[in-house]
Amino acid sequence: MLSAHGLACDRGDRRLFSAVDLSVSPGEWLQVEGANGAGKTSLLRMLAGLSPAADGHIEWEGQPIGEARDDYHARLLYLGHAPAIKEDLSALENLQTAAAVAGRPLDEATAIAALRRIGLKGREDLPARVLSQGQKRRVALARLLCSQARLWILDEPFVALDVAAVTQLCGILDEHLARGGMLIFTSHQAVQLAGSGTTLKLSAATPPRAGAEAREVAA
Amino acid sequence: MNAFIAIVRRDLLLAARRKSEVFTALFFFMIVVSLFPLGIGPETAMLRRIAPGVLWVAALLAAMLSLNRLFAADHQDGTLEQMSLSPTPLAVLVSGKVLAHWLTAGLPLVLLAPVIGLQFDLSARALGVLMISLLLGTPVLSLVGAIGAALTLGVRGGGVLLSLLVLPLYIPALIFGAGAVEADVAGLGAGGHLSLLGALLALGVFFAPWAATAALRIALE
Numbered sequence: 084m085l086s087a088h089g090l091a092c093d094r095g096d097r098r099l100f101s102a103v104d105l106s107v108s109p110g111e112w113l114q115v116e117g118a119n120g121a122g123k124t125s126l127l128r129m130l131a132g133l134s135p136a137a138d139g140h141i142e143w144e145g146q147p148i149g150e151a152r153d154d155y156h157a158r159l160l161y162l163g164h165a166p167a168i169k170e171d172l173s174a175l176e177n178l179q180t181a182a183a184v185a186g187r188p189l190d191e192a193t194a195i196a197a198l199r200r201i202g203l204k205g206r207e208d209l210p211a212r213v214l215s216q217g218q219k220r221r222v223a224l225a226r227l228l229c230s231q232a233r234l235w236i237l238d239e240p241f242v243a244l245d246v247a248a249v250t251q252l253c254g255i256l257d258e259h260l261a262r263g264g265m266l267i268f269t270s271h272q273a274v275q276l277a278g279s280g281t282t283l284k285l286s287a288a289t290p291p292r293a294g295a296e297a298r299e300v301a302a
Numbered sequence: 303m304n305a306f307i308a309i310v311r312r313d314l315l316l317a318a319r320r321k322s323e324v325f326t327a328l329f330f331f332m333i334v335v336s337l338f339p340l341g342i343g344p345e346t347a348m349l350r351r352i353a354p355g356v357l358w359v360a361a362l363l364a365a366m367l368s369l370n371r372l373f374a375a376d377h378q379d380g381t382l383e384q385m386s387l388s389p390t391p392l393a394v395l396v397s398g399k400v401l402a403h404w405l406t407a408g409l410p411l412v413l414l415a416p417v418i419g420l421q422f423d424l425s426a427r428a429l430g431v432l433m434i435s436l437l438l439g440t441p442v443l444s445l446v447g448a449i450g451a452a453l454t455l456g457v458r459g460g461g462v463l464l465s466l467l468v469l470p471l472y473i474p475a476l477i478f479g480a481g482a483v484e485a486d487v488a489g490l491g492a493g494g495h496l497s498l499l500g501a502l503l504a505l506g507v508f509f510a511p512w513a514a515t516a517a518l519r520i521a522l523e
Contacts, residue, residue, distance in 0.1 A: 133383060134523045157389040165380025171319040172312070183308030186389040210319075 089139035092125045112266040117285030123269040131161040160232035166223035170212035174222045197228040217243045237268040305390035306398045313402030331364035339421045346423040353422035354483035365443040370461045372451040393515040408440030431486040438499040439479040445510035452517035
């Protein structure tokens with residue numbers, strides 16, 4: 084279970100959000116919503132342990148994620164804005180390398196099966212540079228099919244996908260939740276997922292910090 | 303360990319797909335070294351004296367050429383994020399990247415040096431010492447360069463800043479590397495210089511990956 088209390092995020096002098104509480108239990112999803120610039124990606128990066136929180140603390144199975152870092156990262160799959168795809172490598176090589184770096188090497192047959200299931204049949208050996216934007220996203224999403232991570236943190240997973248792929252991705256997410264996995268994601272679309280879940284709204288309307296305000300008055 | 307091998311393999315594969323980047327640095331090395339005999343003229347005594355320094359300086363500059371791309375591409379496409387989320391410590395993965403950098407940018411210089419060293423009328427023995435000094439010294443260039451590349455990651459105009467930051471740190475390797483060949487030519491024996499180069503290498507292998515990792519974590523935040 085992942086829980087966070089009193090999270091806050093600063094960008095320069097602005098406080099993007101503060102006092103954010105959340106918790107995700109096995110089989111549950113959490114959708115983070117908010118306008119552009121509300122701090123959705125910042126929140127997800129914080130939860131993944133990529134950047135420190137300005138305030139508050141995050142716990143994985145009751146332990147702060149900073150202390151249980153290796154254990155936490157072994158159970159986490161994070162897909163960010165940048166899809167981490169190497170243009171000069173083929174879809175297959177990309178998937179296999181990503182899996183090996185994440186500590187779970189994939190044999191070729193499993194990797195090819197995952198790529199076929201995600202709709203890249205016949206394109207396994209093409210360099211990623213000739214794939215379309217949506218196909219590149221699919222290469223990144225193929226990692227979900229091979230992942231045994233308990234917690235998935237996905238930043239805009241539905242972006243650049245066609246209707247069929249969105250439906251397929253929803254199916255993959257449902258399977259993950261049915262297995263007792265946890266899911267945190269951002270999306271501007273309304274998504275129908277099985278299982279129980281909550282929506283967290285980040286509002287950018289929180290006032291700037293006292294220091295910044297004073298400076299504005301002085302100016 | 304699997305992740306380490308995967309990173310080395312991936313970077314070598316990427317280098318093989320982009321051969322031009324590897325060959326640019328190699329040709330740069332060859333041309334810079336070849337300009338000296340052409341500019342100075344066929345005075346063998348003079349050429350023999352300047353050879354170690356010229357070869358070493360050219361090797362430093364050639365190794366610098368590919369440094370600013372060491373982490374920049376990974377940073378841009380999100381691979382660096384994924385590396386820092388790996389259960390394998392980031393320092394181990396950074397070591398893998400440094401090893402791959404040396405294999406593509408350092409090792410070819412070591413193998414090429416005796417061939418282009420012939421232009422300077424160096425004896426076979428001196429060429430051998432030159433090769434050993436480069437073999438010990440070029441990994442130091444990759445290791446120290448990785449710290450500089452990590453520190454300047456995401457900085458605008460980082461390429462020039464990287465040179466200003468890293469070249470002074472290359473001075474010890476340059477002094478002992480070129481010094482080894484000079485000492486051997488003078489009949490003093492190169493052992494002392496080579497042991498000091500080896501000590502630099504040992505220090506670099508232990509500390510440079512940690513220093514580069516710390517700098518990368520700052521860039522990632």
